[in-house]
Amino acid sequence: MPETDELNKLKKFNNFKDKIIRYLNVFFSVLDQLFLVLVAFGLLIVGGKQLYDAIFEDVLEMHQHPVSHQISELLIVLVIMELFRQVLNQFNRKPFSLNPFLFIGFIVTVRGMIVTEMKMSAPESGQLIGWQEGILLLVGHALVVLILVFSYHIYAKTGNLYGKKENDNQGNSKNIN
Secondary structure, eight states: OHHHHHHHHHHHHHHHHHHHHHHHHHHHHHHHHHHHHHHHHHHHHHHHHHHHIIIIIIIISOOSOOHHHHHHHHHHHHHHHHHHHHHHHHHTTOOOOSHHHHHHHHHHHHHHHHHHHHHHHOGGGTOOOOHHHHHHHHHHHHHHHHHHHHHHHHHHHGGGGGTSEEEOTTSOEEEOO
């Protein structure tokens, strides 16, 4: 009989522990969703402000910003929207993908090239950099683009390792689940 009392106590404790774990799991899932919603709204607000600045301050009010500056601001909006898309994918419980981060790398690198070009060619901005330093920066950005393209190629080729797509003998791809 004493063994059954200890066994009952152990079962009660395990049931209590399971309930606590389930409640904590629900609590942290709700907290995770709440944080994702807050981050999504924050990204929308920041992206909207950048887009407003790019359109209304630069274009409509005709500030003396070069076109490359306006493109640079719009590329920042693209980066923010790619981050927003990743947050939405997390919110909808879609599988994790490196694609948004690779795209953000492309966008940021192109933006860096534009900013470097602006600094090389706009003496009125007061941030003029030398030709040699500018070329080195552009070569560095080009190398980053090549690395990102290579990474994207490898990631796309190995996507079937993670159960995304499988090629049949005719070269057609089909989803496997």
